[in-house]
Amino acid sequence: MRVNLQPAFLLHSRPYRDSSQLLEVFTPEYGRLSLVGRGVHRKARGGSLRATLQPFRPLLLSFSGRSELQSLVSAEPAGLAITLRGERLFSGLYLNELLLRLLHSQSPHQALFAYYGETLHNLSGEAAIDTVLRSFELRLLDELGYGFDPLWDVRAQSSVKAEAWYEYHPGLGLVECHSQAVPEHSRFAGHDLQAIAKGQFGGARSQVAKRLLRQVIAEHLGGRPLHTRELFRQFRQKAVQ
Amino acid sequence: MMKFSPALMDLIEALRCLPGVGPKSAQRMTLHLLERDREGATALAEALQYAMARVDHCQRCRNFTELDICEICSDSRRDRHMICVVETPADVLAVEQSGSYRGLYFVLMGHLSPIDGIGPVEIGLDKFQQRVVEEGIEEVILATNPTVEGEATAYYLSDMLLPRGIKVSRIAHGVPLGGELEYVDGSTLAHAFSGRRKLEQ
Numbered sequence: 001m002r003v004n005l006q007p008a009f010l011l012h013s014r015p016y017r018d019s020s021q022l023l024e025v026f027t028p029e030y031g032r033l034s035l036v037g038r039g040v041h042r043k044a045r046g047g048s049l050r051a052t053l054q055p056f057r058p059l060l061l062s063f064s065g066r067s068e069l070q071s072l073v074s075a076e077p078a079g080l081a082i083t084l085r086g087e088r089l090f091s092g093l094y095l096n097e098l099l100l101r102l103l104h105s106q107s108p109h110q111a112l113f114a115y116y117g118e119t120l121h122n123l124s125g126e127a128a129i130d131t132v133l134r135s136f137e138l139r140l141l142d143e144l145g146y147g148f149d150p151l152w153d154v155r156a157q158s159s160v161k162a163e164a165w166y167e168y169h170p171g172l173g174l175v176e177c178h179s180q181a182v183p184e185h186s187r188f189a190g191h192d193l194q195a196i197a198k199g200q201f202g203g204a205r206s207q208v209a210k211r212l213l214r215q216v217i218a219e220h221l222g223g224r225p226l227h228t229r230e231l232f233r234q235f236r237q238k239a240v241q
Numbered sequence: 242m243m244k245f246s247p248a249l250m251d252l253i254e255a256l257r258c259l260p261g262v263g264p265k266s267a268q269r270m271t272l273h274l275l276e277r278d279r280e281g282a283t284a285l286a287e288a289l290q291y292a293m294a295r296v297d298h299c300q301r302c303r304n305f306t307e308l309d310i311c312e313i314c315s316d317s318r319r320d321r322h323m324i325c326v327v328e329t330p331a332d333v334l335a336v337e338q339s340g341s342y343r344g345l346y347f348v349l350m351g352h353l354s355p356i357d358g359i360g361p362v363e364i365g366l367d368k369f370q371q372r373v374v375e376e377g378i379e380e381v382i383l384a385t386n387p388t389v390e391g392e393a394t395a396y397y398l399s400d401m402l403l404p405r406g407i408k409v410s411r412i413a414h415g416v417p418l419g420g421e422l423e424y425v426d427g428s429t430l431a432h433a434f435s436g437r438r439k440l441e442q
Contacts, residue, residue, distance in 0.1 A: 012356050018260045051426055055389045081428040086400075089393050090355075097356045228355040235397065 002064035006030070007078060009116065010055045011096045015041070023053065023072065024100055025061060028113035032103040035063050037072040049075055056092055056120055057081035068105070082120045090235065091129050092120060094228040095136060101221055102144060112143040130206040135199060137213045141220075148173065148216050150197045162191040168212065170219040188212055249275075301372065303348045303365055304330050313337075313346060320344040322379040326369070326398060328352050328386055336384065344382070347372070352390040353397060361397060370401055380408040387414045387432075 011032070012024040019041040025033050040049050052059065058078040063070045084092045095116070103109070119136045123129065141148045151160050154173035160166060165187045166174045177187055192208045195201075201209040245253070249271060256267040274282040298304065299311035306312070313319065313333075323344030327333055333346050349364040361367065373381065381402055385391035399409045415433035416425050425433070 014357065077427065080431060086396050089396060093355055093393065100356065227358050231355040231360050234361060
């Protein structure tokens with residue numbers, strides 16, 4: 001099977017053998033794909049394939065092969081690289097790791113692909129980082145079929161009430177709880193959940209939204225933490241010192 | 242099928258650890274060494290053994306050396322207030338050959354690559370910070386590669402150094418000498434424009 005000029009974003013690459021690279025890419029029609037870019041490094045001397053194959057850059061890839069690991073035939077840029085500066089670069093890497101860990105290979109994700117591109121553009125602008133990341137996380141969970149609904153109390157089988165407290169049960173969803181029974185850092189106020197569902201993550205709510213989505217995502221990561229999050233934590237810690 | 246003796250087979254197999262050497266080239270090298278250049282082969286074996294036993298990282302810049310402190314770090318004619326941060330020993334060589342820099346180096350032996358689990362400690366940034374403070378460095382030049390990981394590393398470093406009042410600069414990205422604008426990649430050209438330099442009389 002040969003695929004020509006498939007739009008793609010590179011999520012991650014690592015060196016392979018002498019001059020090749022193993023590429024993890026995200027495409028609309030095939031979802032996450034692993035490709036071998038043979039001689040990518042070598043060509044870097046004459047051409048610029050290595051320079052083209054960078055994350056956050058819209059690409060057009062042609063590849064072929066029958067197995068899980070296909071071969072890259074050609075790569076060309078489909079636009080300018082999206083420049084993420086400073087902290088936003090780490091956020092971009094976080095998105096990539098999230099996709100790498102959660103996306104299933106070889107299943108189409110047209111809408112998510114478009115939304116990923118949009119998210120990168122938002123990140124490169126002035127938009128608040130937290131808001132951009134949370135919207136992407138919610139959308140990602142939705143597109144992958146994990147279907148997390150911040151407005152649904154799974155035990156009561158009804159909508160979340162603004163004045164009640166809720167906690168997140170892995171595998172189930174949100175369940176109403178008593179404010180005394182559950183420590184503050186693992187319970188969520190109903191009115192916050194309602195705001196999160198509307199996409200209002202700003203201000204004081206950003207911490208709540210982060211805490212909630214972190215719990216939901218952790219459930220699907222299978223126990224292994226995200227490295228980018230750890231790096232970001234070290235980075236923040238250093239800033240405090 | 243004819244087979245070589247075990248010693249020969251071992252040598253062929255061992256040579257394959259070199260980059261770009263497959264079974265056929267390894268066999269050719271082995272036979273060449275045995276047939277024509279036994280002296281060279283002995284020298285190679287000795288040099289390999291010596292280097293493997295002795296060469297380690299310089300305690301200051303992490304570059305490869307068989308000394309405790311490498312020659313560049315101990316050279317008194319160099320500017321001791323400037324440090325250039327690079328990713329690999331090959332980068333040190335490249336900068337040295339350009340002859341345009343007379344300060345010290347720090348070799349990261351990689352770059353931040355969070356997805357692979359390579360964080361600031363793995364590339365020795367804690368050591369680097371300590372060194373900058375202890376040696377009273379005034380200027381740090383970030384010469385990591387202009388890749389996403391290289392930029393992340395540069396940003397992490399600048400964020401670490403700037404609050405300490407250290408001058409930090411990043412190498413320029415732009416059109417290569419002798420290049421033609423028509424063939425330069427769009428992103429590079431965008432960098433070249435945003436980093437343009439004002440001409441003065």
